[in-house]
Amino acid sequence: xxxxxxxxxxxxxxxxxxxxxxxxxxxxxxxxxxxxxxxxxxxxxxx
Numbered sequence: 001x002x003x004x005x006x007x008x009x010x011x012x013x014x015x016x017x018x019x020x021x022x023x024x025x026x027x028x029x030x031x032x033x034x035x036x037x038x039x040x041x042x043x044x045x046x047x
Contacts, residue, residue, distance in 0.1 A: 001013070001014050012026070
């Protein structure tokens with residue numbers, strides 16, 4: 001998927017297959033999910 005950053009407009013790209021991330025550009029890309037994801041709260045990374 002190719003898309004612009006909604007904050008600064010820089011290009012972002014992520015390649016996935018079967019729920020596996022194959023490539024990310026830029027390498028330090030982070031994501032945000034509005035809903036609760038990642039299992040129980042005690043197992044989720046800090047966000």
